Amino acid sequence: MMTKPHIIAIPYPAQGHVIPLMELCLCLVKHGCKVTFVNSEFNHKRIIESMSEADDADNVINLVSVPDGLAVEEDRNDLKKLTEALFEVVPGKLEALIHSINESDENRVSCVIADENLGWALELAKKLGLQRVAFWPAAATSLTMMFNVPKLIDDGIVGKNGEILKKQSIKLLPHMPAMNTTDLIWNCFSDPGLQRLVFDLAFKNTESVKAAEWLLCNSSQVMESDVFAFYPNLIPIGPLLANNRLGKTSGHFWREDTDCLKWLDQQPLNSVIYVAFGSFTIFDMAEFQELALGLELTNRPFLWVVRQGFIEEAGNPYPEGFIDRTRNRGRLVEWAPQQKVLAHPSLGCFLSHCGWNSTIEGVSNGLPFLCWPYFADQLFNKSYICDVWKIGLGFDRNENGVIGRQEIENKVEQLFGDENFKARAVDLQAEVLASVKRGGSSYRNFSSFVNWIKAKN
Structure with a gap:
C-alpha cells in the first residue's frame, strides 16, 4: 500500500x-x-x-x-x-x-x-x-x-x-x-x-x-x-x-458565542451592522466610546464583538446608559462564529479592521464594508475595498485624530443609502466563489x- x-x-x-x-x-x-x-x-x-x-x-x-x-x-x-x-x-x-x-x-x-x-x-x-x-x-x-x-x-x-x-x-x-x-x-x-x-x-x-x-x-x-x-x-x-x-472553522483562540446566531434570526433582512476588529486591535477609551455612541446614533441593529483585551483601560468602558438604551437592538459578544455570522441573511454591512481573513470572508458573502484599519496590511486592504473593488467606505478622523460618532452615523447612512455598494459586492462575491x-x-x-x-x- x-x-x-x-x-x-x-x-x-x-x-x-x-x-x-x-x-x-x-x-x-x-x-x-x-x-x-x-x-x-x-x-x-x-x-x-x-x-x-x-x-x-x-x-x-x-x-x-x-x-x-x-x-x-x-x-x-x-x-x-x-x-x-x-x-x-x-x-x-x-x-x-x-x-x-x-x-x-x-x-x-x-x-x-x-x-x-x-x-x-x-x-x-x-x-x-x-x-x-x-x-x-x-x-x-x-x-x-x-x-x-x-x-x-x-x-x-x-x-x-x-x-x-x-x-x-x-x-x-x-x-x-x-x-x-x-x-x-x-x-x-x-x-x-x-x-x-x-x-x-x-x-x-x-x-x-x-x-x-x-x-x-x-x-x-x-x-x-x-x-x-x-x-x-x-x-x-x-x-x-x-x-x-x-x-x-478550526483554530480559534477564543470560544465562540453561537447564541448570537439565534439573535440574528430575529432581525430583518440586510439590516444588521456587524462590528468586529479581529484578534489584535486595541482601542483606547475615547475611540471605544465614540464607536459605541456612533452605533447608537444609527438606530440600526448591531452585533458587536468586544473580545478580552480589546480596550486599554480596565473597568466598564461603555458610555453611561448605552447598554440600556440599545438593549433592544444591540448584541455584544466576546467572540463570534464569524463566517456563520457573515453568511447570515440579516447582515447589512461589516464594520471591520480590514484584516485579510475578515476581508475575504466579507467578500465571499457579498457584504459592503465600513473600513476602520488598525495597522500593518489593513491600511492597504482598505484601499482595495474602497478604491479598487469599490464595495466600502472608510472613516475620516477629526482634528483630534479620532473617528467621531457623527462620522460613524453619516458613513453608515451613506453605505445603506446607496445600493451600488451592495450590487458591486454581490458581483465580486460571484467571481470569487467561482474561482474556488x-x-x-x-x-x-x-x-x-x-x-x-x-x-x-
Missing part, C-alpha cells in the same frame, strides 16, 4: 495566520494527505480549550506543539521577544519533532508547509531533503511590498534600516492601489527597534522563501489579478474558508499542488 504524503505545517503564532493554514490543511486531508500541525504550546492549549467535543471528532489533523521559547507569563504580543524566540528556539524544536516522527511513524514526513514569516523552516526542510512550501495567509499585494524592499532602497525611498527617507505616494505595480510610504508594513510600529526588527525580518524571509518550491497565497486571481500576472510564482488558492468545503469551485482558477491551482505533493511522495 502506498503511504500517504505526510505534511508538517507550521503557522506564525497569531490567530490570523493559524486559521487559514489550518483551513489549507483540512483541504489537503480531504485529498488523501496526512497532516501534523505544529502550534506553539501556548496557542495549542488555547485552541484545544476553545474546541467543543464535536470539533474534536471532526478534527482529522494531528495537532502537536513545540515550545515558543517564552515563559508562560510572558507577553506574546511583545513582537520583539516573540520573534527572537521563534528564530532562536523553535527551529531546533521543530527539527527534533521531525526526527522523532520519522523514527516512530512509517509515514515519514515528506513535506513542510511553513508560514512565509518563518523562512527558517523552509531552509530547515531543504537541509532535511523535504518538499518545501511557503504559505502567505494575506493579500498577495502585502507580500509584494516585502519583495520590493531592495528596489525601495535603491530608489532612495527607504534607508538600509527601513527608515522612510521620502514621504510620498508610491505604486509598486502599475495597476495596484497607490500607498503612502508611511504605511509600509514595518513602519506601523512606533518603536524604532521594532520597526527595524520587522524590516530585517521581511528582508530575511524574502531570501529564505527562495528555498520554497511552491509559494501559495490565500487570495484569488479575480481579487488581485495584476499582482498575480506580475508574480507568476505566487499561486492563489483562496479564499480558504470553511464554508467553501462545507465544514467548520470546480474549474475555477484557485481550484485548478490547488489541484496541481496536490498532484505535485502526491507525485513526489
Whole structure:
C-alpha cells in the first residue's frame, strides 16, 4: 500500500495566520494527505480549550506543539521577544519533532508547509531533503511590498534600516492601489527597534522563501489579478474558508458565542451592522466610546464583538446608559462564529479592521464594508475595498485624530443609502466563489499542488 504524503505545517503564532493554514490543511486531508500541525504550546492549549467535543471528532489533523521559547507569563504580543524566540528556539524544536516522527511513524514526513514569516523552516526542510512550501495567509499585494524592499532602497525611498527617507505616494505595480510610504508594513510600529526588527525580518524571509518550491497565497486571481500576472510564482488558492468545503472553522483562540446566531434570526433582512476588529486591535477609551455612541446614533441593529483585551483601560468602558438604551437592538459578544455570522441573511454591512481573513470572508458573502484599519496590511486592504473593488467606505478622523460618532452615523447612512455598494459586492462575491469551485482558477491551482505533493511522495 502506498503511504500517504505526510505534511508538517507550521503557522506564525497569531490567530490570523493559524486559521487559514489550518483551513489549507483540512483541504489537503480531504485529498488523501496526512497532516501534523505544529502550534506553539501556548496557542495549542488555547485552541484545544476553545474546541467543543464535536470539533474534536471532526478534527482529522494531528495537532502537536513545540515550545515558543517564552515563559508562560510572558507577553506574546511583545513582537520583539516573540520573534527572537521563534528564530532562536523553535527551529531546533521543530527539527527534533521531525526526527522523532520519522523514527516512530512509517509515514515519514515528506513535506513542510511553513508560514512565509518563518523562512527558517523552509531552509530547515531543504537541509532535511523535504518538499518545501511557503504559505502567505494575506493579500498577495502585502507580500509584494516585502519583495520590493531592495528596489525601495535603491530608489532612495527607504534607508538600509527601513527608515522612510521620502514621504510620498508610491505604486509598486502599475495597476495596484497607490500607498503612502508611511504605511509600509514595518513602519506601523512606533518603536524604532521594532520597526527595524520587522524590516530585517521581511528582508530575511524574502531570501529564505527562495528555498520554497511552491509559494501559495490565500487570495484569488479575480481579487488581485495584476499582482498575480506580475508574480507568476505566487499561486492563489483562496479564499480558504470553511464554508467553501462545507465544514467548520478550526483554530480559534477564543470560544465562540453561537447564541448570537439565534439573535440574528430575529432581525430583518440586510439590516444588521456587524462590528468586529479581529484578534489584535486595541482601542483606547475615547475611540471605544465614540464607536459605541456612533452605533447608537444609527438606530440600526448591531452585533458587536468586544473580545478580552480589546480596550486599554480596565473597568466598564461603555458610555453611561448605552447598554440600556440599545438593549433592544444591540448584541455584544466576546467572540463570534464569524463566517456563520457573515453568511447570515440579516447582515447589512461589516464594520471591520480590514484584516485579510475578515476581508475575504466579507467578500465571499457579498457584504459592503465600513473600513476602520488598525495597522500593518489593513491600511492597504482598505484601499482595495474602497478604491479598487469599490464595495466600502472608510472613516475620516477629526482634528483630534479620532473617528467621531457623527462620522460613524453619516458613513453608515451613506453605505445603506446607496445600493451600488451592495450590487458591486454581490458581483465580486460571484467571481470569487467561482474561482474556488470546480474549474475555477484557485481550484485548478490547488489541484496541481496536490498532484505535485502526491507525485513526489
